[in-house]
Amino acid sequence: MSGGSASRAPARAGVGASTDGAPALFIVRLAPELTRKSNRVRRRFQKRLVRNLSDALDSAGAQAKVSDRWSRIFIKTPNPEALRAVARVFGVGSFSRVDAVVPADLDAIVEAGHNAYRDAVAGRKYAVAARRTGRHSFSSQDVRVQLGAALNEYGTVDLSSPDVTVSVEVRDDRAYLFAGRTEGPGGLPAGVQGRAVCLISGGFDSAAAAWLLVKRGVALDYVFCNLAGPAFERSVVQVAKVLADRWSYGCRPRIHLVDFGEPVAALQRDVTPRYWQVVLKRLMYRAAEGVAMEIGAEAIVTGESLGQVSSQTLTNLRSIEAAVELPVLRPLVGADKTEIIRMAERIGTAALSARIKEYCAILQGKPVTAAKVHAVDAEEAPLDPSLVEQAVAQRSVRKLRALALADLARDYVRIDQPPDGALVIDCRPPQQDDGWRVRGARRVAPADFPDLAASLDKDRSYVLFCDNGVHSTMLANLLQTAGYEAYSLRGGTRAMRDWDRDRVARAESSRLELELPAGS
Secondary structure, three states, X not given: OOXXXXXXXXHHHOOOOOXXXXXXXXXXXXXXXHHOOXXXXXXXXXXXXXXXXXXXXXXXXXOOEEEEOOOEEEEEEOOHHHHHHHHHOOOEEEEEEEEEEEEOOHHHHHHXXXXXXXXXXXXXXXXXXXXXXXXXXXXXXXXXXXXXXXXXXXXXXXXXXXXXXXXXXXXOOEEEEEEOOEEOOOOEOOOOOOEEEEEOOOOHHHHHHHHHHHHEOOEEEEEEEEOOOHHHHHHXXXXXXXXXXXXXXXXXXXXXXXXXXXXXXXXXXXXXXXXXXXXXHHHHHHHHHHHHHHHOOOXXXXXXXXXXXXXXXXXXXXXXXXXXXXXXXXXXXXXXXXXXXXXXXXXXXXXXXXXXXXXXXXXXXXXXXOOOHHHXXXXXXXXXXXXXXXXXXXXXXXXXXXXXXXXXXXXXXXXXXXXXXXXXXXXXXXHHOOOOOXXXXXXXXXXXXXXXHHHOOOOOEEEEXXXXXXHHHHHHHHHHHOOOEEEEEOOHHHXXXXXXXXXXXXXXXXXXXXXXXXXX
8 A cells, every 4th residue: 555645733732642741752853944955964954953953842842852863863752742943944845744663664663553543544535555664675665555455444544634644754764753743944054055144123024034034044133223212122122032932943033122212313414305115225234234244244134025114115225225235135026915924823923023113114105116326326315324334333232042922021111201191000009009199190900900011002101000010010011011111210219209200390491481571
């Protein structure tokens, strides 16, 4: 009986798997692209794949042994659930849980297959697939015929659309039996194609572009040019952390956080408004190149898709790219938004990206859509190049995989004073409420907080306070998670009293100055 198309049952549910706590064995098949490489290149790529698999299993908390047998990789672990991580290791074609290992003897194979799979094929359509490596007294066809015959009294052979595919791989002196497989992501092992930096904004596009480059074997660092403060930064770091934690096994990605406040202020002061978007992108490219040159990266990755927004017309892209010398890789250039969002859902970043506001659109009017290189050069000429250089030099760098989620709340939720235009929310619980109020603030007791978010404007920022910062930090964290720019005031009610008193004093001083007679 020859094997048909492979069953897609999850490998974690091998039908003959023992339940006595013994280590489980998995057989990993390489992505087809790896098998077509020359032996020298394949050996290097496969060595990296083994390293990345070990990192994935370590990250999942599994005790595992990974063995490289050239055309197959074997994983033995007492923690089979950890194999979920293997499905996110680039370079893996598919993998299966091995249900039985027997000597490479035809009778032993048939007996083991009969015992392991008779219940699985009972009343169902099945096929037998077989493959051999080495010298044996029997052929792959012998295995298919005799094991198929042994199972025939339980089920019905169907080579075109079986419910169960029983697979046998004979490798030298051993035979491995399994049913079902879990597909891997394919691609090349992360890290085999060198290093690049990815300009990341937290949206759907840049995350998908990064994922595609990691899939092609590129180790990435991320460059974030911050236009809107710590809440925005936190959201972007969360997106980058998903890419690092779930898809970058074998690598240690970092995110370079560049404060772009001064470059943007200079741009808005000295550049014609309709050129703002194009010049802003050029400044970001320069920042990315500055980071890349420091860390030895060989390219810049962006999430640009041709024609998606005004700065991404073909003419504008050419003018933007002229600002840097490193190659710019745009893996999404031919993708539409629906395809990109679908990709982000697979990656696991879509829900996070959906909450992030578009801060890069700094112009509300009609931007230039066909900017020539010489025209953009002229617009950018008044800007001091050292502004971007200084921003890059003063950047902060965070190791994404070492960053705990608790760090995000601590570092990005608390703030020392309310920013201009922020709405203050007094969220003291009743036992802390002494009747004092901040002028212009909104009073919301913690019990009423679930109804608050629906009434807030996402275009405003919010600062919450309570006496000890416990309630305000928890509630500000919830608002940030929902996509709001919200903070907890460090120092609690005492700090808010000081800030409010100073604010009133400044307002009174300004009023008196206006009332003074001319020449006083």
